[in-house]
Amino acid sequence: MSRKIRVLVAKAGLDGHDRGAKVVAAALRDAGMEVVYTGLHQTPEMIVAAALQEDVDVIGLSLHSGAHMVLFRRVLELMRERGLGQVLLTGGGVIPEEDAVVLQAEGVGRIFGPGTNTGALAAYINTEVELRRAQGGTP
Amino acid sequence: MSMPDDAMQRHRNTIKGTPRTTASGLPVEPLYADAGDIERLGLPGQHPFLRGVHPGMYRERAWTMRQYAGFGSAAETNARFRFLLAAGQTGLSTAFDLPTQMGYDPDHPLATAEVGRVGVSIVSLDDAHALFDGIPLDRVSTSMTINATAIVLLALYTAVGRAQGVSETALTGTIQNDILKEYAARGTWRFPPRPSLRIVTDIFAAAGERLPRFNPISVSGYHMREAGCTAAQEVGFTLANGIAYVAAACEAGLEVDRFAPRISFFFNAHNDVFEEVAKFRAARRMWAVLMKERFGAKDPRSCMLRFHTQTAGSTLTARQPLTNVVRVAYQALAAVLGGTQSLHTNSWDEALTLPSEDAARLALRTQQVLECESGVTATVDPLGGAPFIEALTDALEAEAQGIIAAVDKLGGALAAIETGYVQREIQRAAFQHQRAVEAGRTRVVGVNCHEQAGDAAVPVFRIDPALAAERCETVKALRARRSQSTCDDALARLVAAAKGKERLFAPVLAAVEARATMGEICTALETVFGRHREVPVL
Numbered sequence: 001m002s003r004k005i006r007v008l009v010a011k012a013g014l015d016g017h018d019r020g021a022k023v024v025a026a027a028l029r030d031a032g033m034e035v036v037y038t039g040l041h042q043t044p045e046m047i048v049a050a051a052l053q054e055d056v057d058v059i060g061l062s063l064h065s066g067a068h069m070v071l072f073r074r075v076l077e078l079m080r081e082r083g084l085g086q087v088l089l090t091g092g093g094v095i096p097e098e099d100a101v102v103l104q105a106e107g108v109g110r111i112f113g114p115g116t117n118t119g120a121l122a123a124y125i126n127t128e129v130e131l132r133r134a135q136g137g138t139p
Numbered sequence: 140m141s142m143p144d145d146a147m148q149r150h151r152n153t154i155k156g157t158p159r160t161t162a163s164g165l166p167v168e169p170l171y172a173d174a175g176d177i178e179r180l181g182l183p184g185q186h187p188f189l190r191g192v193h194p195g196m197y198r199e200r201a202w203t204m205r206q207y208a209g210f211g212s213a214a215e216t217n218a219r220f221r222f223l224l225a226a227g228q229t230g231l232s233t234a235f236d237l238p239t240q241m242g243y244d245p246d247h248p249l250a251t252a253e254v255g256r257v258g259v260s261i262v263s264l265d266d267a268h269a270l271f272d273g274i275p276l277d278r279v280s281t282s283m284t285i286n287a288t289a290i291v292l293l294a295l296y297t298a299v300g301r302a303q304g305v306s307e308t309a310l311t312g313t314i315q316n317d318i319l320k321e322y323a324a325r326g327t328w329r330f331p332p333r334p335s336l337r338i339v340t341d342i343f344a345a346a347g348e349r350l351p352r353f354n355p356i357s358v359s360g361y362h363m364r365e366a367g368c369t370a371a372q373e374v375g376f377t378l379a380n381g382i383a384y385v386a387a388a389c390e391a392g393l394e395v396d397r398f399a400p401r402i403s404f405f406f407n408a409h410n411d412v413f414e415e416v417a418k419f420r421a422a423r424r425m426w427a428v429l430m431k432e433r434f435g436a437k438d439p440r441s442c443m444l445r446f447h448t449q450t451a452g453s454t455l456t457a458r459q460p461l462t463n464v465v466r467v468a469y470q471a472l473a474a475v476l477g478g479t480q481s482l483h484t485n486s487w488d489e490a491l492t493l494p495s496e497d498a499a500r501l502a503l504r505t506q507q508v509l510e511c512e513s514g515v516t517a518t519v520d521p522l523g524g525a526p527f528i529e530a531l532t533d534a535l536e537a538e539a540q541g542i543i544a545a546v547d548k549l550g551g552a553l554a555a556i557e558t559g560y561v562q563r564e565i566q567r568a569a570f571q572h573q574r575a576v577e578a579g580r581t582r583v584v585g586v587n588c589h590e591q592a593g594d595a596a597v598p599v600f601r602i603d604p605a606l607a608a609e610r611c612e613t614v615k616a617l618r619a620r621r622s623q624s625t626c627d628d629a630l631a632r633l634v635a636a637a638k639g640k641e642r643l644f645a646p647v648l649a650a651v652e653a654r655a656t657m658g659e660i661c662t663a664l665e666t667v668f669g670r671h672r673e674v675p676v677l
Contacts, residue, residue, distance in 0.1 A: 013237070013249075013252055013253055014237035014238065014240075014241055014243075014249060014250070014253050014327070015237065015253075015326070016237075016321070016325050016326020016327050017326070018326060018366070019365070019366045019367050019453070019566075019569050022566050022569065022570075022677060023367075023566075023569055023570055023573045025677055026566070026570050026677065027570075027573065035677075037675050037677050038675065039673045039674075039675030040326045040673055040675075041249070041326075041673070043248070043249065065237060065253055065256055065257055066253075066256035066257060066493070066602065067252040067253050067256060070251075070252040071252055094490065094491065094492070096491055096492055096597075096599045097596070098599060099599075113457045113490075113491075114455075114456065114457040114490045115456055115457055115458055115490075115583070115586045117577055118573065118577065119577065
C-alpha cells in the first residue's frame with residue numbers, strides 16, 4: 001500500500017491571512033493526508049527546505065498579499081534546483097485568474113480561489129499525486 | 140410627571156439638530172422609548188450606553204465615512220486620498236504595506252516582494268510628508284491601520300503636523316495599536332508580546348500628554364471575525380484584549396480616567412443583520428459596566444465604547460462578484476443601526492483584487508445613500524426595545540461574558556493568546572463555517588446556491604512593477620543625504636531608552652526627525668526586545 005500523501009501548507013511572505021491555510025490544512029487532514037503547516041512569514045528558501053525535510057508530495061502556498069507572482073516563481077525555481085521537480089506545487093488565495101493562468105503555464109499546479117470546496121481540493125491533490133507517483137515511481 | 144417621563148423630556152431637550160420626518164412627512168422623534176424601556180435599557184448618551192454613546196446620534200451628526208485606502212508610493216496614495224475627499228469622504232484611513240506594518244525597509248530580503256502591495260510604503264519622514272501633502276491635518280482626521288510599528292507612524296504623523304504648523308493638540312485621528320489581535324489573528328507582529336505591550340502603553344502615555352484628541356488605540360475585533368470567529372467571540376475576545384490594555388496602562392501608573400476616554404474599538408459588520416445590531420449594542424453595554432466595575436472609571440467617557448466598523452471582507456465572493464455590492468449594503472445598514480461612529484464599506488471587487496477607483500467610489504456611495512436617502516439617521520437606535528433585538532443583545536452579552544470569564548481564568552488575554560487558546564477557538568469556528576458552507580447548511584449566493592457559470596472578468600488593479608526597485612533607490616538616496624551622525628545618535632538614544640524604563644515616543648520622534656528609516660528604528664528596538672516567533676497553532 002502506498003504511503004499517505006504528505007502536504008506542506010505554507011504561508012509565504014509577510015502576509016498574515018492564515019484562515020484559508022489553516023482551514024485547508026484541517027480539511028486535508030480530515031481527508032486522510034499528513035499535513036505540516038509552516039506558520040506565517042516564510043521565505044521561499046524556508047518553504048523548500050521544510051518540503052525537503054518533511055519529504056512531502058505537495059506544497060500548498062497561500063497568498064493574499066499580491067506577492068504571488070514573485071513568490072510562486074521563486075518557490076518553483078528553488079524546488080527545481082533542490083530536486084523537488086516531482087513535488088506538486090499548488091495553492092490559493094486572492095490571486096487573479098489571469099495570473100493563475102500564467103503560473104500554471106510555468107509549471108505550477110492548479111490555483112484555487114476564494115469559495116473553493118475543500119473536497120474538490122483534496123480530490124485534485126489525490127489525482128495529481130497518484131499521477132506523479134505512477135510516473136516517477138516515488139513510494 | 141413620572142421619573143422616566145422627566146428623563147425623556149430632559150433627554151429630548153439635549154438633542155440638537157433639525158426636526159425630522161419620514162419621506163412622506165410623518166414626524167420622527169429623536170428617540171422612541173416608553174417608561175419601561177428607559178428603566179430597562181437606559182437612555183442614549185448615558186451609562187451603560189446600550190442605545191448609543193451620544194444622546195442624539197446621527198440626528199446630530201452622521202457617522203464618519205472613512206474608506207481604508209493605500210497602495211504603492213506615498214504620492215499615489217495621496218492622490219487616492221484627494222480623490223476620496225473630493226468624492227465626499229469625511230475622514231482618512233491609511234492602509235500600509237506589509238513591510239511598513241512589520242518594520243522592514245524595502246531593501247530587506249523579506250520585504251522586496253511586498254512593497255506597496257496591500258498598502259502604501261512608508262519608510263521615512265519624507266514619505267510621510269508626501270502622503271499628507273496638501274491635506275490639512277488640523278481639519279481632516281486620519282486613522283492608521285498600524286500595530287507593531289504604530290509608535291513610528293504616530294511619530295511621523297506628529298512630525299508632519301509640526302511641519303504643517305498644526306499643534307499636537309489639534310491633531311485628530313486613531314492609531315490601531317492593537318498588538319494582541321495581531322498574535323491572535325492578523326499576523327503583522329515584530330516584537331514579542333510583552334515588550335509590544337510596553338510600546339502600546341507608551342503610546343497611551345504619549346497621546347495623553349501630547350495628543351489629547353488622538354485615539355491611541357482601536358481595539359479590534361474585526362480581524363478575529365475575518366479569521367473566522369463568531370459574533371459572540373468577536374465581542375468576548377475584543378473586550379478581553381481591551382481589559383488587558385487598560386490593566387497594562389494602569390500597572391504602568393496611568394490614571395484610568397486620563398486615558399480610557401480615548402480608547403476606541405473596531406468591529407466587523409457581518410451578514411446577519413439583527414445579530415450584528417445586537418452585537419454592537421451588547422459590546423457597548425458590556426464595556427461600560429466593565430470600565431466602571433472592574434477599573435473604577437468615574438468619567439462617563441471612560442465607559443463609552445466608541446467604534447469604527449468595516450463590512451466583512453471574508454463574506455465577499457469571487458463568484459458573481461457584483462453581488463457583493465448588495466452584501467456590503469446590508470452589512471453597512473447593520474453597522475448604522477448598531478450605532479457605529481465611523482464606517483468603511485468594502486469594494487465589490489476585493490475578493491479578487493485591490494479595489495479599483497470605480498469600485499471604491501461605489502462603496503462610498505453605498506454609505507451616502509444610507510445617510511441621505513434611507514431615513515435611518517432620523518431616530519436613535521431605531522431597533523432598540525424590540526423584543527427580538529433585546530433578546531439577541533442579552534444572548535450575545537451572556538455568551539461573550541462567558542468568553543471573557545474563560546480568558547480571565549487562563550490569566551487574561553495575553554496568556555490566552557500565548558497558550559494558543561484564542562487562535563484555536565477562532566480556527567475551530569472557521570472550520571465549522573467552512574463545513575457548514577460545503578454541506579449547504581449555510582447558504583452563500585453564487586457559491587453553493589443560485590450558482591451561475593461565466594462570471595464577468597474583473598479588471599485587476601496592478602501595482603507598478605518598478606515600485607520596489609524605486610523605493611530601494613529612494614532609501615539609498617536618503618541614507619546618503621542625511622547627517623549620519625545625527626541619525627546614529629538618535630538611534631543610540633532610542634536603544635538606551637528601550638533598555639531602561641524611559642517612555643519611547645519622544646526618542647522615536649527624535650529618530651524620525653533625524654531621518655532614521657522605519658527599518659532602522661525597528662532593528663534598533665529589536666536589539667533590545669527581540670523578534671516574535673510564532674508557534675503555529677493547528
